[in-house]
Amino acid sequence: MGASAFSHFSTGMIVARNHDHIVYQLDPKDGQGTASVYAVMPGVEVISLSFQASRFIPTLHSKRNILELNHCQEGRAECKMKDGCLQYIGEGDLFMNTMSNHSDCIELPLGCYKGINITIDLEKLAEQLSDYLPDLPIDLQGMANRFFVNDECFFIQAKEEIQHIFCGMYSVPIEAKSTYFRLKVLEMLIYLYYFDIASETQKTIYARQQVDIIKQIQKRMTEDFERRFTIEELAQQYCISPTVLKTTFKGVYGVSIAAYMKEYRIRQAASMLHKTSKSIGDIALAVGYKSQSKFGAAFKEIYEMSPLEYRNQIRLN
Template sequence: MNSNKTSHFDKEILINEPEDHDTYNLRLPEGTATAQVYQVFPGIQATKIDISSYQYLPETNKSRRIIEINHCQSGRFECQMEDGCFQYVGEGDLFLSPLQNHCNNIELPLGYYQGFIITIDLDGIPCEWSRILPGMPNNICSTLERFFLLDECFLIQSRDAIKHIFSDMYSVSEKIRGVYYRLKIMELLLYLFCFDPMIESRKNIYARQQVDIVKQIQKRITEKLSYRFTIKELSQEFLISATALKQHFKGVFGQSIAAYMKEFRIQKASQLLCESEQSIADISAAVGYESQSKFSAAFKEIMKVTPLEYRKTHRINP
């Protein structure tokens, strides 16, 4: 691939290097991750990233004027800002930040993340975009710095225009992926060029104390799956109002407590179906379902197959 690199994957494990992109295995404390890096223009890279972990420690080069644009396809990530507050980016969101203010430790509350990272080296991009595409503004990339006039980062919450730009980038045929990404990056830059940062209010920001309480609650309810906690019980135990509890939990994990726990229980059940000899009735009770029929219905709703079908297909030692 073109050696004009702007990303922070140089120290990762390169496992594949076809003509138009590099593929890396990322070094994580726990879990696995891959990154496919495409050099779409001089100074601009598009990276498709897939992480199965609760933590990601990126290597960053903060000595250059590089802007990073993150699009979240699925999952969620948390980064702590310099003022101590926490920013959360969820499905469909677009998150912009200069690498000088990049977070060195990214938490993934749901244990997984899929998305795109667009890195733009403001000192290495083409001087005249109109030569690449007549009608493109020549200052289209340098104007991205206006997103950080009032803050160190900028979040654009999910909307149809962003979905339109990114939706097919995750599934486009590998044969045309490189040229397709070039078209889509130009579309993204035009969208941001026309976007008024003043119309987007600062959202999804939480203080450390709020985040710590929510994470304590999440630990409490996931360690005892056979018991179903009520909002009232949790608010009394952790000295937080029911309203604040519901709002802050959804802010950190992107879901209500009920929706989060339903998915968590089913994921735990799927693990037990694969790795244990327990009966389906015992597994349903272990993850908090008194009725096996309700467990089976919930399992099929999320996993699209029955528990028995799942066990037959995914059993480690059949």
């Protein structure tokens, strides 16, 4: 099995390769990332992705009859699909699509992403699947068609069964990855074969115009993070209803405005504790906390230690 049967990252530089996998060092916009591509069966590749960036260009395939499975372990991804809709993948979610409705660009609203992408050439795998599952005659094309009757993508929200399949794929030792990935792909196919499609409610699809407004609001709040904006104030300024503002923001960033800004402020404070000699009281004010005790409680909630303990630990390290 060749290590790269049909995957190629045009922005990537190959930094390692052997008979069954290739590791790309990627150069996405405003950051860095890696993609490790494993050929695990004829027509099947498992790609382990890790990014600290704002966006990246995914691998594209010349063949159309390819099924993609995308699982998110950490972070969040915004997929701009060919049909114009925006899909958001959060931690634990599984997103499925075909190459007839692929994403040309993936935005990372939280600036990071870690996940696994499985690409399946349905025709190529179908020729040999019975060798791997002799007692279960899975019709791959028929199975895929079930998921895309009404659309060319399908969303399975985070659930225990999905976590069970994917959790070990992120930690298995490198020498066992190809074999382990092969077993997990087969387990995934069996799971999808018996999956009750009617039981899975599909996530809301957000209009691009609304998402653009939400991103403007996020930019405004993070650029002026010491100030505390109200929902009503932002809604009025950007001509959007408070309800749409709240629901769309959570759809894009995965959390409420309050939770997002709380963590953003604390992350900024941690950077100041690390890079400056400002007092903890001054840093609390700089990130929008008039009460040092409330700042300390919020900081401990995220970092599991007080601001002083964090600064002392950084200095020791």
